[in-house]
Amino acid sequence: MRIGLLTGGGDCPGLNAAIRAIVKQGLGEYGHQIIGFRNGWKGVVDGDIQPLERQHIRNVLSMGGTLLSTARFHPREEDGSMDAVLQTLEAEKIEALICIGGDGTLHAASKVADAGVKIVAIPKTIDNDVAGTDLSIGFHTAVNIATEAIDRIHTTAESHNRVMVVEVMGRHAGWIAVNSGIAGGAEIVLAPEEPFDMDRVVKFLQHRHKAHANFSIVVVAEGAHARQGSSMEYEVQLGKYGEIVAGAIGERVAAEIQARTGFDTRLTVLGHVQRGGTPTPTDRILGSRFGVAAVDAITAGETNVMTALQGEDIVLVPLPEIAGRVKQVPDDLLRVARVLA
Amino acid sequence: MRIGLLTGGGDCPGLNAAIRAIVKQGLGEYGHQIIGFRNGWKGVVDGDIQPLERQHIRNVLSMGGTLLSTARFHPREEDGSMDAVLQTLEAEKIEALICIGGDGTLHAASKVADAGVKIVAIPKTIDNDVAGTDLSIGFHTAVNIATEAIDRIHTTAESHNRVMVVEVMGRHAGWIAVNSGIAGGAEIVLAPEEPFDMDRVVKFLQHRHKAHANFSIVVVAEGAHARQGSSMEYEVQLGKYGEIVAGAIGERVAAEIQARTGFDTRLTVLGHVQRGGTPTPTDRILGSRFGVAAVDAITAGETNVMTALQGEDIVLVPLPEIAGRVKQVPDDLLRVARVLA
Amino acid sequence: MRIGLLTGGGDCPGLNAAIRAIVKQGLGEYGHQIIGFRNGWKGVVDGDIQPLERQHIRNVLSMGGTLLSTARFHPREEDGSMDAVLQTLEAEKIEALICIGGDGTLHAASKVADAGVKIVAIPKTIDNDVAGTDLSIGFHTAVNIATEAIDRIHTTAESHNRVMVVEVMGRHAGWIAVNSGIAGGAEIVLAPEEPFDMDRVVKFLQHRHKAHANFSIVVVAEGAHARQGSSMEYEVQLGKYGEIVAGAIGERVAAEIQARTGFDTRLTVLGHVQRGGTPTPTDRILGSRFGVAAVDAITAGETNVMTALQGEDIVLVPLPEIAGRVKQVPDDLLRVARVLA
Amino acid sequence: MRIGLLTGGGDCPGLNAAIRAIVKQGLGEYGHQIIGFRNGWKGVVDGDIQPLERQHIRNVLSMGGTLLSTARFHPREEDGSMDAVLQTLEAEKIEALICIGGDGTLHAASKVADAGVKIVAIPKTIDNDVAGTDLSIGFHTAVNIATEAIDRIHTTAESHNRVMVVEVMGRHAGWIAVNSGIAGGAEIVLAPEEPFDMDRVVKFLQHRHKAHANFSIVVVAEGAHARQGSSMEYEVQLGKYGEIVAGAIGERVAAEIQARTGFDTRLTVLGHVQRGGTPTPTDRILGSRFGVAAVDAITAGETNVMTALQGEDIVLVPLPEIAGRVKQVPDDLLRVARVLA
Structure with a gap:
């Protein structure tokens, strides 16, 4: 078979492990050809295109990013890009396509x-908010990096004797915030799942600093927001590509805490470091297993499915x-x- | 309630996260007393005993080992130590006991x-071979350490241009070997689950070194053994405490490869570093969740149960x-x- | 002897190694008493005060921060705080004082x-700009953290295919920027030592992206500034305590690059993570050696001196x-x- | 100029940083050609040979090992290999040679x-025992790895409650042992510089375990040996290539401590992990600086010299x-x- 392969959306650690597994399993086990597409969709x-051979995947297991490069672009019917996708696949005689990506890539x-194209998808997103799978590629490494920073x-x-506010990624879900918050021993975690009340945050900090400590750590997901009608109004701020403005909620939260408690308060915005660098063993194994499973599925004739981790399977x-x-x-x-706060 | 707490068997990273969670949840949420026992059973x-207060658990989340110390000792009826256990529990008015440990501790x-004692157990073992749970405390950190060493x-x-043999822990199961082998890109993984045939190992290495590489990495679990009737005979070697002799299988495998292939072959025995040091975020979160769940279970009157991770729950x-x-x-x-070899 | 000890200015990794060495050497080798002062000057x-015994320094060697806490406060004659210092030292019968700190602490x-007080100082500053010593405590760990982030x-x-701008600490000197820039393979390093010309930065990036690459990394010290009369005007922005506003120069540089080249450009401000967490072995050894040397010097009657590393000595x-x-x-x-750009 | 380049002796982290700097500086600054030789001498x-271009050095800065491969082989006059070296250099029109290596390579x-060949050498050895330079490539990373293991x-x-013996590298000098021992807080460090007396080691441990602790860490350099005439006789054990047998001294020391004190004592032999993997920023910077300096020196007509770090220069x-x-x-x-013990 002649199998296409792309990585779409934001990059993250573990993508190369998946690419490597797809090439090894595709070439070695089944004799397929693996045709990479550069820059996602x-x-x-x-x-x-970039046909992938064994030499392309040497030493990539421990490398972050994606050797195929990626772009935040998704094909749409409206502008003819969906047609262009189908034409390329036909012109290149691609019999099936493996797509590694998050929300947008999976939707496309x-x-x-x-x-009518045979497709198997592999989930990746450091936000970990793809349904149907316990883990998506990249999330585990992001939690490690965030925890190390909190440490x-x-x-x-x-x-x-300060309050330190740490803003981490997580637009619609607070997986990184909650996990790194627990692992790092944060006193307060603000996640999109539970709109917060700044009055209660302040009361908690004041009580803690009076009772038995003189410092606190507050972890804020970038998508966290205040409860409607509570004492702090805040709307999520979006940039020109529709992405959340890094630092916006963090700055606001830090300023409110400083103003209401008088405690010396500082902000750290983790930003891009969360999505780069050497993947953890967990992300390497996850990428490897997803890659092998995707090739197996494609070969078995599956389509319109996504590989997923459920428990140990x-x-x-x-x-x-x-x-x-x-x-x-x-x-x-x-x-x-x-x-545990 | 007056709740006893012990850590038994070999130490590992993540135990302190569990102890901390038990103290925080026990004292903070329910007003229990937590009475630690030193050195396991x-x-x-x-x-x-050591009654545990909030001050004992400060800064322990990121520390390896166990603040209660541990020992490889289990109570038995034959020598009266089981009776002694029951007497102490009565004398100290312990109403329920939380036991953190592996195979032996759980059995006891x-x-x-x-x-008749109310007991909730928490699984820990870097070998990850406790049934009923996807993960036991300590395993995840061990895989990280082993992968880092393989890298x-x-x-x-x-x-x-060498063959490097790396011996890792894993007596009855090859979880560390298989996971660190995949994550580290090992060419061969020898695990107890699949008795190996040295002829095939040698043939694989010779083929690889002729075809497209001049080095290889072989990961061996300490409990790996040769297939009966195959070309290399080997019996697992035990020390005076019944433990596997570190390095025994590794040395044998390295010697056989060197002798049969002529490739320059070296052995590294990871040993104790696998069970020490700062726990990964995953082990801290696992310990924290297990600790909270154990106190909840004890309080709800559960007994003779073990906390377990199954999927995300x-x-x-x-x-x-x-x-x-x-x-x-x-x-x-x-x-x-x-x-992926 | 009864020796006072304080840590002043910003905290950093390696301070506890110095404190530990002072206590061990002071108590063990000479039988001195070591009296810690909390929160610096x-x-x-x-x-x-906090008299320091062996139990206070257990397990602190690998811990960041300072067990004595610190504050950005320096005694002055104008407000009577210098007198207060002398009174306390007399009241507490302090015969000599060891001060660990940066610029401000050393000046005080x-x-x-x-x-007339016998004083031996130990230099610490992640900026590494204290004269007379190859290294100050904390700098080495900061370079490691910054390099890891750049990786x-x-x-x-x-x-x-982006230009990534990374802002690191370094007000009057670009030690962190230059070292992490070399170690991380940055294409451009902007340091206070060499006022930059944005025209040349832009020209370099355009040439590179045309010739042989489609991404670049630019490391900026917080104290970097544009050459007078060059195409970008910029004045260092100070906060209310006279400190440099984090992110100010980074944002400006990223915006200029984006506007002038059209390359997709993003900023990461490392901030507080640079000064926290487990010290590198180098900082632990440096702190340990400085601590031993300070006690030796105090005991030998030295005063108004600073311990320094020069080569291996x-x-x-x-x-x-x-x-x-x-x-x-x-x-x-x-x-x-x-x-090496 | 046409400049030859080789890496000899054992591999270590930081070699690729030097190779990269030599290629960048050689090609970019002076327009030289850099001709690599595989496998050292x-x-x-x-x-x-392998002519080195910019594409060969992409992404190698953070990689351990040497992209030119290496071998423990040195040319000698006796067997004609020295003549062969001179013939190759002439045949390949090599005008000058940069040699990166340890003792043996530098001697050759x-x-x-x-x-009559123009030569500039760059020192590398994880043992750090090359004279004339504060640091050799690879040592700093080895200390980091050893310290992490001790932690x-x-x-x-x-x-x-155990005595843990850790054997590290260091044949003629105990740099790794002493530095990682200080950084890891070891109780005893045995180095070749000070032949030890097992009676005193035992006495120290017994005193410590009686007075204020129930565990100890003993770091042993592989080249450590007992003082002549003291209570433990030991001769350094050599393998077939004249190298020290890994684990030999460690096993002996652990056995003696166990036997004489009765304390539960275990050995860890760090072995090959000490010389592999991602170089620390310090080793990357050192390799980079040495590489640039070597090309500058060659271009300036220097010969029979070695680049060296002395203080900051x-x-x-x-x-x-x-x-x-x-x-x-x-x-x-x-x-x-x-x-500090």
């Missing part, structure tokens, strides 16, 4: 599958089933973050 | 529960159900290790 | 020494000699950063 | 220089001056390790 539209993949900030908070879930759903942090995990 | 026999916990050894293997499984069972690496994961 | 003014130390950002830059330099001097990055190191 | 004998380099082992030692030292000298750990650093 954009490369399909442009016909920008499902539409391309509807147009570092902890010592400064303690040495200087890799399974296939129908793409239409997960479309438009956001996997949020469950209540019991939010509660653990709260009770 | 030995401390219960000896009545060596179940027997103490049979004697390091990789560059020497490549620079010197923390559940309780009956201790008798998991007794005597070893969770081994499933075939599909062994296959991933094989096809 | 503020604690001396307030008489806020010298003035207190002039007032992570590198993969995103490459995967997304620990030496003493007179405090007045280094007062008011800023150690900047030498030309040959700036050149290495330039030629 | 062996490649020169065999005429195994000096002899080749005596034969991990520390928690097990404490949780299990890169200087050139004559190769004959350092021949046959071993740089050992100075007394004041040995004393720091002792007093």
